[in-house]
Amino acid sequence: MISKKTKYGLKALTYIARQEGNMVPIAQIAEKEHIPHKFLESILLLLRKSGFLGSKKGKGGGYYLLKEASEIYMTDVMRILEGPIAPVACVSLNYYEKCEDCDDETTCSLNKLMIQVRDANLNVFRNTTLENLK
C-alpha cells in the first residue's frame, strides 16, 4: 500500500498538470483535492527539490511543472515519493542493499519472485507519465 504522501503528491501533480502552465497556489490544490494544507506544502517542497516543480513566491505565485507532463515518468515520481519500486532492497535497481538474512542472494528462494514483482511494477510505471493521469 502506498503512503498518503505518495497519493497526495500524485494528485497534486495531476492537478497542476491540468492547469496548463498557470501558477497554482498550494491553498487551491489543498482545497480542491481535500489535502491538509501544511502536509501538502511539505510534499510540494520535496517535489520542487527533486526537480519536478518550479515555484514562485508572492501574490499570483504558486507551483508549475518544470517539464511537459508527458516527460514526467511515474518511475521517477514514485521513487521520490514512495521510495524503492522493488518489494525488497536486495533486488532494487536504485536503492540496492544487501540482504542480512541471506547467505547468497542468487540462491535465495524469494529472489525470482521478488524480481518478477519488481519488473511488473516497473513495467507499469515506465509506461505511465503524468500526461496519462490528466
Added chain:
Amino acid sequence: MISKKTKYGLKALTYIARQEGNMVPIAQIAEKEHIPHKFLESILLLLRKSGFLGSKKGKGGGYYLLKEASEIYMTDVMRILEGPIAPVACVSLNYYEKCEDCDDETTCSLNKLMIQVRDANLNVFRNTTLENLK
C-alpha cells in the same frame, strides 16, 4: 516494500515445503534461515491459523504443509502476511475501503494507474505457487 514478517513467512513456508512432508520444528527453520526464533514463532502461528500449516506438539513435533505446495498460491499467502495486494484500499478486491479524499472514485485521476498496478501484481501472485519457490 514488504515487511520482514512477509519475507520470513515466505522463507519459512519454502523451507517447510522442501522437507517433503516431514515435521519441521521452529528452531530448525530459525537457525537455517537466520530468523529470530520468537518472531518466527508468531508468524508460523498465524500461518497455521490461516490454514496453510498444520502442527504437532511435543517431541518430534513441528510444522507441516496442509496442502500440496503447488496448491498454495502467493495471492493467498501475501494477503495474510502482507495484507492488500492493491496499492490503495479503494481498488482492493479483498480489502476494499472507500477513499476519504475522493469525491468520486470513478473519476479519480489515480484510479486507472492503481488498478494497473494491482493487476500487475495479482498477475504475478496468481501464477506463482509455493512449488515455484522450492
Added chain:
DNA sequence: GCATAATCCTACTTATCCGATAGGGAATAT
C-alpha cells in the same frame, strides 16, 4: 510417571515511521 521437547498464547517493549501541525522567515506583487 517424569523429563524433555516442542508448540501455544498473551502480553509487553522498543524503535521507527506516518501523518499532520506549529511558527516563523523570506520573497514578491500591488
Added chain:
DNA sequence: ATATTCCCTATCGGATAAGTAGGATTATGC
C-alpha cells in the same frame, strides 16, 4: 507598507513493525 505566497525547521501523537518474555499446554520416550 501590506498582503500574499512559498520556504524551512522542528515537533508531536499515534500507529505499526520488529522483536522479546514467560509461562501454559501437549506429546514422546524411557
